Amino acid sequence: MSWGLISEMGYVGLQTTNLADSVFDATQILGLRETDRDANAVYLSAGEAHHELVYVESDVNGVDGFGLVASDGDALRQIRSRVQDEGFRIVNSKPRLDGIEDGFAFVGPEGFLFEIYIGMQKAGRVERTFGPDRYGHINFHPRDVTGMMKFLHRVLDFRLSDTIGDDYAYFMRCNPDHHGIALIRGEGTLHHHAWQTQSIADLSKLGDRLNAVGRELIWGPVRHGAGHNIAAYFVETTGAVVELYTDLEQIYDDSRSPVVWSEGDNWWNMWSSYRPTEFRKYGITPVVR
Numbered sequence: 001m002s003w004g005l006i007s008e009m010g011y012v013g014l015q016t017t018n019l020a021d022s023v024f025d026a027t028q029i030l031g032l033r034e035t036d037r038d039a040n041a042v043y044l045s046a047g048e049a050h051h052e053l054v055y056v057e058s059d060v061n062g063v064d065g066f067g068l069v070a071s072d073g074d075a076l077r078q079i080r081s082r083v084q085d086e087g088f089r090i091v092n093s094k095p096r097l098d099g100i101e102d103g104f105a106f107v108g109p110e111g112f113l114f115e116i117y118i119g120m121q122k123a124g125r126v127e128r129t130f131g132p133d134r135y136g137h138i139n140f141h142p143r144d145v146t147g148m149m150k151f152l153h154r155v156l157d158f159r160l161s162d163t164i165g166d167d168y169a170y171f172m173r174c175n176p177d178h179h180g181i182a183l184i185r186g187e188g189t190l191h192h193h194a195w196q197t198q199s200i201a202d203l204s205k206l207g208d209r210l211n212a213v214g215r216e217l218i219w220g221p222v223r224h225g226a227g228h229n230i231a232a233y234f235v236e237t238t239g240a241v242v243e244l245y246t247d248l249e250q251i252y253d254d255s256r257s258p259v260v261w262s263e264g265d266n267w268w269n270m271w272s273s274y275r276p277t278e279f280r281k282y283g284i285t286p287v288v289r
């Protein structure tokens with residue numbers, strides 16, 4: 001297996017109108033640790049990285065940006081030159097936050113900001129909690145889903161794992177995880193950010209924690225067809241959905257052809273044909289820059 005220019009999904013940055021409730025969701029429901037805090041932002045992590053989730057206090061709920069880790073300094077330079085050649089607007093020519101060795105940020109298709117970087121510092125203090133092992137993927141709903149798929153492949157070197165329908169959905173990977181970024185045609189929103197855990201038992205504990213505070217899972221546990229992960233979902237304070245999952249397909253064969261599903265196949269749940277109509281209505285848009 002060869003590695004592309006992006007080696008890891010780095011972090012999700014969200015703007016929130018209620019920082020305290022967002023931090024509650026992340027620490028007490030999902031189970032991340034707060035690693036750092038400054039005047040208007042809280043940094044959270046499941047593992048050793050300084051941050052895998054950042055909440056920025058704001059007067060709007062929205063997507064601040066997505067961090068992606070370049071595989072090395074050469075890859076970072078190569079992506080930067082592709083971004084410039086394509087005419088995307090670079091909004092930060094240095095890392096946006098302390099503790100990152102090198103990086104830059106640009107506004108990609110449909111207003112989503114991507115920060116590409118290397119060398120994030122480790123969190124100072126690593127306590128284990130009930131939470132997930134790590135950040136895994138995002139699922140967003142571009143208006144031009146095929147255009148976004150082509151951008152991710154052409155500029156950021158993501159590979160195609162599965163497709164659904166004609167111009168409907170694409171699952172794309174940057175490492176052995178079946179998808180780091182999933183795309184479903186929609187209204188230009190981030191639908192969910194997803195976190196990997198070891199066992200399906202952890203999904204039931206998530207349901208119990210939600211129940212204890214009068215909230216609920218909005219879907220799952222289900223067994224997805226595309227990606228094969230077992231997943232459960234809740235809505236966080238910002239209006240974005242959070243997924244906790246386990247048992248995601250791992251792809252080590254570069255020559256694996258994309259799996260092709262029709263929209264009518266039960267790609268969303270191998271265990272049941274029930275399909276919640278409300279589920280896809282959640283999500284938040286990128287903040288305007």
Ligand SMILES: [Fe+2]
Nearest residue numbers: 139192194243
């Ligand atoms: Fe997902």
